[in-house]
Each structure stands twice: as structure tokens, then as C-alpha cells.
Amino acid sequence: MRPACTATTLIDDARVRVTRFDFGPGAETGWHRHGYDYVITAITDCPMLLEEPGGATRSVLVPAGTAYCRNEGVEHNVICDGPGMSFVEVELKQAADR
Numbered sequence: 001m002r003p004a005c006t007a008t009t010l011i012d013d014a015r016v017r018v019t020r021f022d023f024g025p026g027a028e029t030g031w032h033r034h035g036y037d038y039v040i041t042a043i044t045d046c047p048m049l050l051e052e053p054g055g056a057t058r059s060v061l062v063p064a065g066t067a068y069c070r071n072e073g074v075e076h077n078v079i080c081d082g083p084g085m086s087f088v089e090v091e092l093k094q095a096a097d098r
């Protein structure tokens with residue numbers, strides 16, 4: 001059994017949820033499915049082992065200061081595959097009214 005990462009909610013309103021994730025070595029998010037489109041920004045280098053549906057795994061490195069976005073529906077378990085890592089996730093709950 002792996003240790004859990006620490007998830008700290010920074011903002012949670014009608015439009016967005018912003019969460020900081022901090023991982024020690026081998027820590028994981030646990031299996032989850034994203035209910036919203038989201039953006040990840042790496043605070044540190046983030047060496048990730050991703051467990052995906054069907055038993056597939058893949059290793060990725062998200063360099064510190066970079067970002068990526070994904071559409072709602074992604075399902076996975078994110079595991080720290082290094083000495084530690086931190087990133088901020090912004091979930092887009094609804095579009096801005098303009």
C-alpha cells in the first residue's frame with residue numbers, strides 16, 4: 001500500500017477548483033476520474049508513474065514551471081516516481097459568463 005499525497009484546496013467556487021498536490025516518494029493520488037476539464041502546473045519537476053485503465057502504466061516527467069491540460073473523463077492513479085513532487089491543478093467547472 002502506498003502513502004497518499006497531500007491535497008490542499010486553495011480555491012473552490014462556482015467556476016474553478018484549485019488544488020495543490022504534494023507527494024513524497026512513492027505517494028499516490030489513488031484512482032480517480034476527472035469530472036471537469038483541468039490544467040496542471042508543475043511547481044517542481046514531477047516524475048510521474050501513471051496507472052491507467054486496463055492495467056497500462058506509463059512514466060512521464062513534467063518539468064517544473066510547465067503546464068498541460070486535459071479534458072474531463074481522464075481516469076488514472078498518479079504516483080510519484082522520484083524523491084517528491086508538487087503541482088497545482090485547476091479544474092474548470094464552468095465557462096465564464098461574458
